[in-house]
Amino acid sequence: MIPFPLHLESLLTKPLTYLVFLLIGFLFGYVLELSGFNHSPSLASQFYFKDLRVFKVFFTAIVVGMLLLFLSSAVGLLDYNLIWVNPTYLWSGIVGGLIMGFGFILGGFCPGTSLVALATLKIDGIFFVLGGLVGVFLFGETVDFYKFFFNGSYYGRLTLMDVFNLPAGIVVILVTLMAVFMLWGGEKLEKIYGNKDPKKAPKARYYGAGVLVIVAVAIAIIGQPTTADRWNDLESIRGDDLKNREVYVHPGELLDTFHDHKLNLVLIDVRSEADFNLFHLLDAENLLPEEIQNSIDEFIALPANTVIVVMSNDEITSTEVWKTLTAQAVPNVYILSGGINNWLETFSTSVEDVVCGELTQAGEEELRFEFNAALGSNCPAAYPDHDLYHFEYEKKIELDLKRAPVGGGCG
Amino acid sequence: MTENNKEEKKKFHLKDLFNRPSKPYANPYLGGVLLGMVLFASYFITGNGLGASGGLSRIAAFIEDLIAPGHIDQVPYLLTMAGGQLNPLDSWIVIVTAGVLIGGFTSGVIHGRTKFETNKGPNISNQTRWLFAFLGGILFTYGARLARGCTSGQALSGGATLSAGSWVVMFSIFGGAYALAYFVRRLWN
Numbered sequence: 001m002i003p004f005p006l007h008l009e010s011l012l013t014k015p016l017t018y019l020v021f022l023l024i025g026f027l028f029g030y031v032l033e034l035s036g037f038n039h040s041p042s043l044a045s046q047f048y049f050k051d052l053r054v055f056k057v058f059f060t061a062i063v064v065g066m067l068l069l070f071l072s073s074a075v076g077l078l079d080y081n082l083i084w085v086n087p088t089y090l091w092s093g094i095v096g097g098l099i100m101g102f103g104f105i106l107g108g109f110c111p112g113t114s115l116v117a118l119a120t121l122k123i124d125g126i127f128f129v130l131g132g133l134v135g136v137f138l139f140g141e142t143v144d145f146y147k148f149f150f151n152g153s154y155y156g157r158l159t160l161m162d163v164f165n166l167p168a169g170i171v172v173i174l175v176t177l178m179a180v181f182m183l184w185g186g187e188k189l190e191k192i193y194g195n196k197d198p199k200k201a202p203k204a205r206y207y208g209a210g211v212l213v214i215v216a217v218a219i220a221i222i223g224q225p226t227t228a229d230r231w232n233d234l235e236s237i238r239g240d241d242l243k244n245r246e247v248y249v250h251p252g253e254l255l256d257t258f259h260d261h262k263l264n265l266v267l268i269d270v271r272s273e274a275d276f277n278l279f280h281l282l283d284a285e286n287l288l289p290e291e292i293q294n295s296i297d298e299f300i301a302l303p304a305n306t307v308i309v310v311m312s313n314d315e316i317t318s319t320e321v322w323k324t325l326t327a328q329a330v331p332n333v334y335i336l337s338g339g340i341n342n343w344l345e346t347f348s349t350s351v352e353d354v355v356c357g358e359l360t361q362a363g364e365e366e367l368r369f370e371f372n373a374a375l376g377s378n379c380p381a382a383y384p385d386h387d388l389y390h391f392e393y394e395k396k397i398e399l400d401l402k403r404a405p406v407g408g409g410c411g
Numbered sequence: 412m413t414e415n416n417k418e419e420k421k422k423f424h425l426k427d428l429f430n431r432p433s434k435p436y437a438n439p440y441l442g443g444v445l446l447g448m449v450l451f452a453s454y455f456i457t458g459n460g461l462g463a464s465g466g467l468s469r470i471a472a473f474i475e476d477l478i479a480p481g482h483i484d485q486v487p488y489l490l491t492m493a494g495g496q497l498n499p500l501d502s503w504i505v506i507v508t509a510g511v512l513i514g515g516f517t518s519g520v521i522h523g524r525t526k527f528e529t530n531k532g533p534n535i536s537n538q539t540r541w542l543f544a545f546l547g548g549i550l551f552t553y554g555a556r557l558a559r560g561c562t563s564g565q566a567l568s569g570g571a572t573l574s575a576g577s578w579v580v581m582f583s584i585f586g587g588a589y590a591l592a593y594f595v596r597r598l599w600n
Contacts, residue, residue, distance in 0.1 A: 005458035020456065021503045025510020027449045028461050028563075032511070033518035035442030040530045040544070042436075044599040047592035053439045058567065060443020061450060065571035068451035083458045086560060086569035088576025093565075096558025097580040100551050101587020105595055107547015108530075108540075110562040110584075111555060112463030114548065115508065116515030120525040121429075123537070124544040129467070131548020136471035138549065139556035140488045147487075150557065158575040171573060205440050 001237055002079040002230075002329075004072070029116055038117040040108030040124055047105055050194035052186040063179045067215045070172050074222040076233065080168075081300055081329040090153035107131065157297040169220025176216040180209045227293065231327035238326055247322060248337035249309060251346045252391025257307065259386055263399070264306040266299075268292075270321050271312050271340065271367075278371040279340070279352075281311070282383040289317055292324050299330040307397055311336035311343075313365050331400050341368040347381040347389070431523030450571055459503065460568025464555035466508025468492070472499040488556075532599040543598060558583075 008017045035057045036042050045051040072078035104110055109117060109128045117125020143150055160171050190196040225233070241247050249257075257265055267284035269276055276286040287295060299308065308325065310333060312318040318335045325333045336343065341362075344352070348369075355373045362368040377383070436442070453461055472493040476483050483489045493499040519525030531540035555561035558580045560569065566584060569577020 004455050006456055008457055018503065018506045021506040022510040022513075024449065024453045024457070024461070025507035026514035026517070027452070027510075028446075028507065029511035029514025029516075030518040031442060031445045031449055031514075033515040033524065034437045034522070035439060035446065036436030038515065038519065038524070039436070041532065041599060044532070047588050048596065048600060053436070056439035057443040057446060058562075060440050061446035062567060062570040064444050064447025065450035065454075065567070066447075066573065068447065069454055069571060072451075072455065078455055080572075083454050083572060084460060084568075085572045086565055086574040086577045088574065088579070089559060090576065090579065093558045093576050093580045094583045096554040096556070097565075097583020098587035098590075099554030099557065100561060100580075101554075101584045101589070102591050103547045103549070103551030103554060104562075104584060104588040105547075105591045106598070107544045107551060108599075109544070109547065110463075110551060111467050112461075112511065112561065112563040115463055115467075115511045116519075119512040119515035120519030121527045123527065123529045124531065124540050127541045127544040128548035128551075131545035131550075132464075132467050132552040133471040133474065133548075134545075135549040135552030136468040136556060137475060139468075139553050140472075140475075140486045143488050143556070144486075155576065160573045160575050160578065163575045168573070175573070202438065208440060208444070 001234055002076055002082075002225075004078045005082055028112070029119065032113060032116045033120060037113040038120045038122055038125060040117065040122070043110075043113060044105060044108045045194070048193065049186075049189040051196070052190050052194075055186055056183055059179045059182060063176050063212055066172060066175060067212060067219065070168055070219050070224070071215060071222075074169075074219050074224055076225060076229075079329050080224070081296065085157050085159060087301065088155040088158040089151070090155065092150050092153070103135075157301045159297075162297070167220070168224045169216075169222075172219050173213075173216045176212050180213065183209070227324050227327050230329075231323050234327055242319065242322075245337070246396060247334050248315070249334045249396050250337050250391065250393035251343050252389065252393045253395060253397065254309060254336060255347075255384055255386060255389060255391075257309075257397060258383070262305060263397075264303055266302065266306055266308045268308060268310045268321070269312075269340075270310060270317055275313065275340075275367050277374045277376060278367065279344070279356075279369075279375050279379070280377055280382065281343070282377045284311070284377070289321050289324075292321055296325070296328045296330065299325060300328075305399065306332060307399070308333045309336055310334070312339050313341050313367050314339045316365050332397075334397060344369050344381060347384045349380045351379050352381050429520070429526050431520070433523040433526075446567075447571070450567060454568075454572070457503075460564065460572065462504050462507060462560065462564035462568065463511065464552055464561040465502075465504040465564060466511075467552055468556060469499040469502055469505050470508070532597070534597055534600070539598075 008020060036053055042051055043054050046053070046055045069078065073080045107128045109125060111132055114125045114128040114132060118129050161168050164171065187198045191198055257263060267281050269280050269284040269286050270289050273286060280286070308330065310318040310321045315335060315338065318339060322333055322335050355375065356369045356371040359368050359370055450461055453459060469492055472483070472489050475489065476493045476499060483493045484495065516525060529537045529540055531537065551561065558565060560580065562584060565577045566581035570581055
């Protein structure tokens with residue numbers, strides 16, 4: 001199993017967890033100060049190309065952070081699916097970003113740098129932080145006037161890999177090359193507008209740039225773990241759950257779960273569209289097995305109380321899909337025991353019996369009932385009456401709260 | 412410990428802490444490498460990136476909760492942070508913010524850069540600088556709330572994890588600042 005990120009909440013007591021965050025904050029603040037981010041003229045002069053110190057620190061940090069993240073993911077140390085990736089809200093991001101840019105050039109800080117300026121007693125930093133508190137207040141008072149805009153143009157956990165349809169390694173190389181080019185261009189601009197002599201800067205930076213590019217290429221060559229890699233890695237731990245049928249949910253338990261309103265139940269029906277149209281459970285979502293891979297990011301971003309139940313006609317396809325989802329670190333995935341065939345056997349009523357008959361012979365993963373009308377979910381068996389059925393079963397669904405953080409640094 | 416050492420200890424005054432000779436800032440590329448490593452460590456250990464505006468907004472919510480507790484419960488945006496019995500300060504991001512303050516202060520003291528002063532362009536008064544810092548602060552955090560994160564939470568953290576939206580926010584921040592820079596050049600030049 002991929003060991004990082006750690007799930008601090010389950011490993012440590014709350015005070016110790018907070019101590020870890022305090023230490024991370026300490027290092028963050030220390031490095032910001034060390035790099036000169038508490039000095040507003042340095043922050044502002046990058047926008048006049050005179051002193052690109054802040055620009056250099058910033059893009060170097062992004063590239064170094066990115067390379068370490070994707071390198072540790074490539075070698076199987078870090079699970080990229082379990083780290084927080086900011087969701088994309090296109091238009092509120094653009095407008096918010098432009099407003100931030102105006103605030104940046106007028107105020108000479110951004111929130112993180114203003115905190116460090118305040119901590120080092122810069123009076124302009126203190127005023128910026130005070131203004132910042134007012135800004136939060138104003139936002140809370142006004143966002144309701146345009147909440148559709150604020151919550152609109154939502155694309156979920158969307159990465160540059162998704163946008164350009166390129167593997168992570170290639171995106172990593174392109175971002176690294178772009179950053180190195182921007183830093184090189186930045187030094188040229190500094191020479192023109194700020195009379196800075198790039199020859200005075202240490203030569204080591206060229207070697208550093210070389211190392212960054214080499215690491216990026218190495219990441220692309222190693223590649224990110226595939227679903228098969230991830231399942232091989234996980235099989236020793238979760239394989240037994242399959243063998244012991246720990247993840248196969250009895251139809252009776254699923255029916256009870258329909259009525260457990262503390263859970264966010266997601267039903268994934270992985271059969272063909274034709275079978276799905278003949279009959280499916282109420283609110284089930286039809287996804288073909290080959291479409292699952294592209295929906296992983298959506299599953300990861302679901303709320304923490306989500307339980308996913310996968311179903312096919314029998315259990316073979318649903319078990320494969322379970323492996324994919326579980327290998328990709330989607331938590332709380334279960335399989336409908338016996339599939340839709342077993343469900344219909346258990347719950348079909350006189351209404352269904354009118355339009356369908358049970359076949360004596362059916363192949364593996366084929367619907368064992370013949371319908372002469374497409375019922376979809378417009379029949380009692382799609383949402384059986386809870387009061388009519390009582391089953392004895394072994395309870396399988398348990399909420400495992402290990403999942404990607406559902407709030408970033410901005411919550 | 413010798414007598415001599417004790418003598419020296421006695422001479423220590425708190426104000427000396429703030430009057431140390433200022434050292435120059437670190438090489439920007441070195442600072443960038445260190446910042447990237449801290450960012451990575453944060454993701455590697457906790458799964459979360461770095462952030463600053465989230466801590467600020469919770470502190471603002473805390474202050475509002477003190478002044479007008481009833482009002483919080485009518486503002487949906489604040490409700491999730493400070494509604495009812497929720498303590499807006501009970502969040503990891505507030506702890507990170509506290510760490511930033513301590514870390515920044517510590518480095519400032521060690522390198523002789525923690526001192527009361529106003530940094531500004533050569534052609535404006537301190538008062539003008541303070542006014543624009545205040546206005547800039549309002550705009551920046553307003554925009555940061557709208558974009559769901561600032562230079563730290565979106566541009567830096569989301570940039571390194573290759574979030575598409577974060578790269579859009581990053582270019583918007585720099586775009587906005589470069590677009591306005593010419594018109595306010597008197598502030599800084």
